[in-house]
Amino acid sequence: MSELKPLEGKVMLVTGAGGGIGRAIAMEAARAGAMVAINDIGASLDGQRESSTAAKEVVAEIKKLGGRAIANGDDVSDPEGAKAMVRQATEAFGRLDAVVNNAGILRDQFFHKMTYENFDAVVKVHLYGTFNVSRAAADVMREQGSGSLIHMTSTSGLVGNLAQANYSAAKLGVAALSKSMALDLQRWNIRSNCIAPFAWSRMTSSIKVDSPEQQERVDRMKEMKPEKIAPMALYLATDAAADTTGQIFAVRNNEIFLMSQPRPVRSVHRSEGWETATVANHAVPALKGSYVPLDVSADAFCWDPV
Template identity: 45%
Template sequence: MSIDLAGRVAIVTGAGGGLGRAHALLLARRGAKVVVNDLGGASDGSGGSISAAQKVVADIEAMGGEAMASGASVTDHLEVEAMVADAVGRWGRVDILVNNAGILRDRTFSKMELADFRAVVDVHLMGAVNCTKAVWELMRAQKYGRIVMTTSSSGLYGNFGQSNYGAAKMALVGLMQTLGLEGEKYNVRVNCLAPTAATRMMEGVLPQPMLDALAPERVSPAVLALVSEDAPNRKIICAGGGSFEQANVTLTVGLFIEDRPDAAEQLLAGHDIVADRSGEVIPVNATVQGQVELAKGGFDLAAML
């Protein structure tokens, strides 16, 4: 079964190069009309030019597709709303949003200025919030929407020198989980992508053969799957080098200690039991943790709700 995006309208942020460009080109090749959004700044967010977005638009048009360029900053909700209004004015709808825009300001936490922490969170997290908010009611009203949040292994598992980046990326997982629940009955599905790709942010970090193996184009099929008609909901898909995996936030069976004065000491002593992953589950929502915990004390939370 071939994924056909004919008639769909997509917005891809940070699409002037790297991953975003690869995503935009693939969606266009599958028939989507694409808003190519890119502020055109440096990897730390400084500067800006719409020329990179315009070049991608030209590439899409050269292969017979339809696209429009946007230099809106994802951190400015008014600019984002205007971008969405332009897309609706030209094509009548927005079906797909790929929140890909991001910046890096890496430093160890002890050396990091709070301004650099805020800047990264503002672009990655609030940028995705601004863009999602701008399309949310449109998607609910038309009973169709596919949204991809770009998370990262740095958020899922940690990475030295990236406390700001990791915090923002893990926050996007929480945003995805709740929006996936809220959008489900409107056929608005929300997922996360954790890419491993050679972009300008990785130049000089990895040897060239590895960079070649991690071409952005080898990640983009995951985006295509996540914005398709048959997309899943509330998944964290990892992709890189042509390989695809799923990350999960799980809950172990744990240890019931009850109300004991030495509960903390018992927790430390029994940590291996608490951490034992046999029998772990993937909670479908936030209440599952409480259900599991209360059930050990003889309470049925599900019956009370």
């Protein structure tokens, strides 16, 4: 275990921690001195249950390091499952200082082919899952008078991406939900922040490759390791981040970004009010130069990661 332990004595719950980003965060949290509750239902990429061993394997790895961890197999999309994992963490370790809402699934389809079932399933895990676990944790943290809620959003929602209407809607919803939590819970010293991670994981491995350019992009993504996300997540769980709340960060390899949040860009005023014709002839021409382009995430992050 590392000599420098900024999370010594703290308890962290990480959802979807059986692999990828969640596992990397959980392992680094343990090295930083935290007691960690490892949640993972052992599901396939599209959310179908496969095995319950993933969480237990991470727990075993942490214990080999001399750390303390427990495994949980509840479903974040089930409110009772969320309550159960929070209860298990607090009963095992006596408190709950940080939650990392990382669990997720993908069911990518172009919008005109998107089924209700695939839209619902993705929103349930990402958005409802974030609500369920955070809501259960908030009761414990309010009683303590402190806590840190850390949520995984995505540039698919913040910027945009093709064939991910379900995932994009859920992830942008997570960002808005996080801001509301930050506002509502600040009186109890509970903070809420988002991270949009760039990393090669089981989820990103599902990206379809149908051109040399796409293959090149995927090859670059393979170089971005899940472990690169952990330092930002761990920082947000430490006391040093006490004045950081309501923010959205992105982490891409060795780069950390503070992401913008929607604010007025430009305005036009007409003292006598507007009609359809004056909107067309005056308002829109004045505003059009500030339109947001129809970008995807790769357009906004168009340079190679460093």
